[in-house]
Amino acid sequence: MGNNKMDRRSIVTTQTDSSLSSNRGIESGNADETQNATCNCSLPNNGQECMSAETPPFDYVASGFGPDGQEIEDEPTSLKSLATIVLSNGARVEFYAVEEEDGYGIAMRELGDAERMMPSVLATMSNLSALEIYSKLCPNKPVPREIAIQAGLQQSVNLTDTIGEPLEADLDSLGIVLPVQFGSDSGGGWGGHFCIPGDGWHAFVAFACNGSYPANAWRWCDPNAAFFWRDRWTNGHKRKCSFGITATCGGPAETIHYYKKKSNGKWKRLKIWYLPNNHWQWTRYCGIAKRDRWVKHRSSIQGQPSFVRSFTAIYT
Numbered sequence: 001m002g003n004n005k006m007d008r009r010s011i012v013t014t015q016t017d018s019s020l021s022s023n024r025g026i027e028s029g030n031a032d033e034t035q036n037a038t039c040n041c042s043l044p045n046n047g048q049e050c051m052s053a054e055t056p057p058f059d060y061v062a063s064g065f066g067p068d069g070q071e072i073e074d075e076p077t078s079l080k081s082l083a084t085i086v087l088s089n090g091a092r093v094e095f096y097a098v099e100e101e102d103g104y105g106i107a108m109r110e111l112g113d114a115e116r117m118m119p120s121v122l123a124t125m126s127n128l129s130a131l132e133i134y135s136k137l138c139p140n141k142p143v144p145r146e147i148a149i150q151a152g153l154q155q156s157v158n159l160t161d162t163i164g165e166p167l168e169a170d171l172d173s174l175g176i177v178l179p180v181q182f183g184s185d186s187g188g189g190w191g192g193h194f195c196i197p198g199d200g201w202h203a204f205v206a207f208a209c210n211g212s213y214p215a216n217a218w219r220w221c222d223p224n225a226a227f228f229w230r231d232r233w234t235n236g237h238k239r240k241c242s243f244g245i246t247a248t249c250g251g252p253a254e255t256i257h258y259y260k261k262k263s264n265g266k267w268k269r270l271k272i273w274y275l276p277n278n279h280w281q282w283t284r285y286c287g288i289a290k291r292d293r294w295v296k297h298r299s300s301i302q303g304q305p306s307f308v309r310s311f312t313a314i315y316t
Helices: 016-020 130-137 147-153 191-196 199-208
Strands: 079-087 090-102 105-111 167-169 219-226 229-233 238-247 253-260 269-273 279-291 295-300 307-315
Touching: 079 130, 079 147, 090 130, 090 147, 090 269, 090 279, 105 147, 105 229, 105 269, 130 147, 191 199, 191 238, 199 219, 199 238, 199 307, 219 229, 229 307, 238 253, 238 295, 253 279, 253 307, 269 279, 295 307
Parallel strands: 079 167
Antiparallel strands: 079 090, 090 105, 105 279, 219 307, 229 295, 238 279, 238 307, 253 269, 253 295
């Protein structure tokens, strides 16, 4: 390997249950112990969230080796945009086909503005397939071929390769009823409360950490401010889907999904979703085969005042 990469092949990082409520950035996220299967969140430091600068966690990507010591293939992956849907509440939903070694999986994102905090639409549909979600938001519209193929229904729906122009979805006319918005002093939802010490901790837990997931899901609720990045992954607990909710304060951020290749055991980057300042994003990738998976939530401007809060699930 090059001189700028540390040899991590003999190093494996593990996690204990207490790390889920630590007040510092935790780089470990190994789903090896059963207590990690459910969220276990409590406000640290006797109710006071620590907002001081943290020690940077180990940077797996810079080292060139993943959390279990296997090499990373960080080159861009073949992908294509399938559809974009503009929701009546101001959020956007995007669908992509992203290539794994077994074929194309489906990546999705919902992007929302934290300053005018709306509930996540896709959070109410987290157990549905990409085809079911697309069909609920865009009934009677042509379906991108890759979405139908993954669902095994390419012969029974009106297909198209891609949807060129953004579609619009009126949630009221579709009968999609969202949970009552979380209250705030300004009356507009949590909004900027994600960025307030203490309040932001509680706001993010209420917003992101109470969803419904399959019984085999590994989940990590990480509402504590991470000023650099947070890595969550599985090691030997293979699943088809990786899922992340990331909220950012003070600067832009990124959510990055990886999977471990069967052919050579290396970690392969699937997609980077870039997150503007004061926004949140719901991201999901579902592949063809069960593989170990890894999600990184990263603040683009590392160190104070920029930080992220995150939730991760790996399942099915």
